[in-house]
Amino acid sequence: MVKLRGQVGGDQLTVKTASGEFSAPLTELHDAWWNSIARAMA
Numbered sequence: 001m002v003k004l005r006g007q008v009g010g011d012q013l014t015v016k017t018a019s020g021e022f023s024a025p026l027t028e029l030h031d032a033w034w035n036s037i038a039r040a041m042a
Contacts, residue, residue, distance in 0.1 A: 010026075011025060012024065012025055013029060
């Protein structure tokens with residue numbers, strides 16, 4: 001049996017679990033990651 005672990009592509013990160021779903025635009029996630037240290041130091 002093969003289980004789908006994920007798909008690549010698109011402009012959103014979507015995580016689905018038995019308890020719910022989370023979705024966020026990749027541009028926002030990248031900005032938060034890329035600028036996190038600079039924002040913490042400001």
